[in-house]
Amino acid sequence: MIFMSGEISAKVSEFIRNNKSKLSSPESSNSFLKEICGINNFFNESSKYEDFLNVISEKNEFVKEPIRRDYGDFQTNYNLVSTSIDYILSLNKNINFDFVLEPTCGNGNFIISALKRIPSLKKIVGIEIYEPYIWETKFKILEYFIEHPRSKKPEIEIIKANVFNFNFKELSEETYGMRTLIIGNPPWVTNSELSSIESENIPDKSNYKNYKGLDAITGKGNFDIGEFISILILKNFCNHSGYFGFLIKNSVAKNLLFEQMTNKFRIGEIKKLNFDAKKEFNASVDACLFVSEMNHSPEMFCVEEDLYSHTTIKKFGWVNNRFVSSIDDYNNGVGNIEGSSQFIWRQGIKHDCSKIMELVKNNGKFVNGYNQEVNIENDLVFGLIKSSELKGGIISSGRKSVIVTQKKIGECTDYIKYDFPLTYNYLLKNKNYFAKRKSKIYDGKPEFSIFGIGDYSFAPYKIAISGMYKTTIFTLILPDKDGKPVMLDDTCYFIGFNDFDYAKIAYYLLNLEITQKFLRTIIFTDSKRAITKEVLMRIDFYKLYKSVDFNSIINEIDIPFKKWVEFGNLLEEKMKKPQGLLFGISENKLKRTKY
Numbered sequence: 001m002i003f004m005s006g007e008i009s010a011k012v013s014e015f016i017r018n019n020k021s022k023l024s025s026p027e028s029s030n031s032f033l034k035e036i037c038g039i040n041n042f043f044n045e046s047s048k049y050e051d052f053l054n055v056i057s058e059k060n061e062f063v064k065e066p067i068r069r070d071y072g073d074f075q076t077n078y079n080l081v082s083t084s085i086d087y088i089l090s091l092n093k094n095i096n097f098d099f100v101l102e103p104t105c106g107n108g109n110f111i112i113s114a115l116k117r118i119p120s121l122k123k124i125v126g127i128e129i130y131e132p133y134i135w136e137t138k139f140k141i142l143e144y145f146i147e148h149p150r151s152k153k154p155e156i157e158i159i160k161a162n163v164f165n166f167n168f169k170e171l172s173e174e175t176y177g178m179r180t181l182i183i184g185n186p187p188w189v190t191n192s193e194l195s196s197i198e199s200e201n202i203p204d205k206s207n208y209k210n211y212k213g214l215d216a217i218t219g220k221g222n223f224d225i226g227e228f229i230s231i232l233i234l235k236n237f238c239n240h241s242g243y244f245g246f247l248i249k250n251s252v253a254k255n256l257l258f259e260q261m262t263n264k265f266r267i268g269e270i271k272k273l274n275f276d277a278k279k280e281f282n283a284s285v286d287a288c289l290f291v292s293e294m295n296h297s298p299e300m301f302c303v304e305e306d307l308y309s310h311t312t313i314k315k316f317g318w319v320n321n322r323f324v325s326s327i328d329d330y331n332n333g334v335g336n337i338e339g340s341s342q343f344i345w346r347q348g349i350k351h352d353c354s355k356i357m358e359l360v361k362n363n364g365k366f367v368n369g370y371n372q373e374v375n376i377e378n379d380l381v382f383g384l385i386k387s388s389e390l391k392g393g394i395i396s397s398g399r400k401s402v403i404v405t406q407k408k409i410g411e412c413t414d415y416i417k418y419d420f421p422l423t424y425n426y427l428l429k430n431k432n433y434f435a436k437r438k439s440k441i442y443d444g445k446p447e448f449s450i451f452g453i454g455d456y457s458f459a460p461y462k463i464a465i466s467g468m469y470k471t472t473i474f475t476l477i478l479p480d481k482d483g484k485p486v487m488l489d490d491t492c493y494f495i496g497f498n499d500f501d502y503a504k505i506a507y508y509l510l511n512l513e514i515t516q517k518f519l520r521t522i523i524f525t526d527s528k529r530a531i532t533k534e535v536l537m538r539i540d541f542y543k544l545y546k547s548v549d550f551n552s553i554i555n556e557i558d559i560p561f562k563k564w565v566e567f568g569n570l571l572e573e574k575m576k577k578p579q580g581l582l583f584g585i586s587e588n589k590l591k592r593t594k595y
Contacts, residue, residue: 007136012143025049037145038124038153039138076185076247080280081109083307084289085117085183087273088245091291096120097242098178101171103127103163103233104186108137111156112144114181121154123178125171127161134160163229168236180242180294182233186226188249188285227252230290231259238265241295250274250286250526257302257317268296270317273307286526301327316524322538323522330521337518337547339540342574343495343506345533347467348488349384349402350451352437356430357450358384359401366401376423380404380416383486385477387466390492392473392511397480402487403427405448407458413446451490458485459496461503463510467491467531472519474510476503493536501563502570508557509544542571 016023023029026049033042043049089095098121100114105126114121128134137158145151159166163186226248234244244267248256253272260267270292277287289307301317315327322338324330351357355369359381366374366381385398403423405413417424427434427448434448441451462477468491477486477494488494497503509515522538523530550564 007132007139009139009143011146012139015142015146033142036149037142038156039141040155040157042138042142076106076109077280078109078113080247080275081113082117084245084247085110085113087289087307088181088183088243088291089117091243091269091293095179095242097181098122099175099180099242100124101126101175101180101182101233101237102184103166103168103182103229104184105133105137105158106130106185107133108140108158110183110185111137112140114183115141115144115151115154118181119152121152123175124154124156126156126158127163127166128158129160129162131160134158164232168232172236172240176240178240180237180240182237182242182244182294183246185247186229188283188287189225224249224252224255227255230256231263234263234265234267234294238267238294242293243291244294245289245291247287248290250288251524251528253288253290253302254316254524254527256290257300258323260298260300261318261321261323264298266295266298267292268299269293270299270302272302272304273310274304274313275307325524326521329517334514334518334521337514337540337543338538339543341537341539342541342571344456345493345495345536346454346456347452347490347533348464348492348494349404349453349457350441350490351402352439352442353433356427356433357403359403360399361401374426376403376426377420379420380423382484383480384489385464385486385492386489387468387491390464390466390469390475391471392475394476394478396478396486398486402489404453404457404487405450406446406453408454409451410445410449413448416448456496457487459498460485461497461500462486462488462494463497463503463507464488464492464494465531465536467493467529470523470525470530472516472523472531474507476507493531493533499563501559502567504557504559505545505564505567506541508553509541509548510539512544512548514547515539515544542568542575545571 019032022032026043026046029049030040030042033039043052097114097118100111100118100121100123102110102125105111105128108126111124111126114124126137128137141156141158145153226246230244230246230248230252237244250272257270271290273289273291275287275289277283277285281287288304299317301315303315304313305311306313314325314329316325317323317327319327319330319335322330322335324335359366359368359374361367362373366376368374380403381401382404383397384400384402385395386400389395389398405416405427416427431447434442442449460479460483462485463474464477465472465474477488479485495506497506518539519535523535545568550561
């Protein structure tokens with residue numbers, strides 16, 4: 001049964017029964033219904049026509065529509081649809097749209113709203129892969145024209161198709177010259193999430209941004225379906241005169257503007273209008289109406305407003321080839337420390353086997369995540385700090401410890417068997433847990449491999465920040481009570497130092513008010529990860545250093561003037577040569593170090 005509950009209203013059923021003589025065949029039905037509501041090929045297959053007649057004549061009970069939120073399918077309520085279209089129409093009252101395209105039309109609310117509000121329409125195209133929505137849309141359109149028989153009827157096509165394979169180029173060429181409104185609500189889901197539920201409605205190539213190497217493997221190749229569809233549409237239609245308006249996640253809006261520097265789509269007057277997704281969709285996500293005028297000289301900034309009150313919040317986008325979250329604040333002095341970090345920010349250890357690799361002390365004994373007592377040597381066990389423990393200040397221990405099996409990525413782990421037999425037996429006993437790790441980064445690597453490990457991991461002094469939270473406060477991490485360096489997990493970012501005074505200077509500079517303001521102007525707090533390596537690498541330590549007079553800080557930081565000068569010289573030296581090991585922790589020295 002192709003028809004779902006709620007598709008065929010009583011009014012439509014009555015209309016069909018009263019005009020049954022005009023529905024004697026698929027051909028006559030299509031001709032009659034096109035005359036009534038403008039839809040081309042209402043029944044594009046005779047079998048669907050037969051099913052329809054059976055439903056009407058026998059009053060069969062309809063099956064219920066399945067919940068499709070697992071597919072990122074949040075059907076837009078009519079009030080939000082109306083608000084969105086009314087806003088776009090208010091931007092330029094002189095535009096009388098000829099053509100409306102909804103590339104993921106769902107149950108048709110945007111199309112119905114457009115019919116009610118834009119009498120100048122000549123053509124409507126809706127595309128949808130889920131067949132019950134196609135029929136719901138068609139019957140809504142039919143009902144609208146039954147109720148409004150004198151309304152002008154544009155040519156309407158409701159097409160069952162995979163949006164990723166649809167020939168938008170041909171449609172764009174066919175409708176070029178028509179004043180165009182592209183409106184809709186693409187799925188709020190990523191390609192990897194769709195793949196995990198075996199959906200066929202995904203792009204052929206998942207890594208469409210062409211990330212290479214580890215970036216592609218470790219997650220940057222994942223992307224939002226709404227972003228892919230938005231770029232697909234803008235690529236084909238940005239030269240049309242008119243407007244583009246999508247309901248999308250805030251993270252997608254940010255990415256669209258970020259990619260605008262590369263794409264240079266002919267869009268301008270870009271606005272991001274925030275709305276309450278919990279209220280509108282019962283979805284716990286930050287979302288907006290993203291609107292832009294097409295056939296406009298490419299613009300690189302966006303005005304953020306509230307959809308309900310139209311209150312301006314801020315302006316974000318590109319400033320001097322730098323992407324910022326608040327243009328006005330950035331231009332108000334804090335952008336002066338923008339540059340390139342003289343130190344390489346690193347992520348902590350990644351092992352994807354926390355219940356085996358992470359331990360806690362209980363009555364002097366190591367206990368793993370399965371509450372099993374673990375008898376191993378101490379040599380490969382290091383203190384571990386997680387994102388939730390980075391709250392500023394100075395710390396030297398965390399709640400947990402971690403087994404560190406390598407000193408650099410890809411290092412052979414055979415030595416564990418001979419040098420640390422208790423540890424080896426423990427790891428071997430739990431080998432099946434390592435085999436279950438899904439990430440491709442472990443493919444072809446030695447047994448019990450970890451990731452995010454190198455000479456930098458063993459620096460005794462670290463300055464770290466959480467990548468999971470919105471706070472921009474940095475924490476100074478000291479060695480543990482036994483003098484061993486403390487590790488961080490892969491949700492943290494850090495730089496390491498071999499000299500305590502250098503670490504104190506960097507810690508001071510990072511927590512300066514100007515640094516904190518700068519970070520707040522370049523991070524997007526509604527992102528899944530607001531703090532990233534890319535963000536941190538924009539902090540220019542040399543510019544920070546030069547902005548501070550040592551005499552003004554002698555009461556705030558306990559270091560000799562000599563060390564202050566040495567730190568400045570080091571920054572200057574680092575700007576002259578490629579970034580290498582942090583502060584001289586050589587690989588040979590690392591190999592000689594035993595904890």
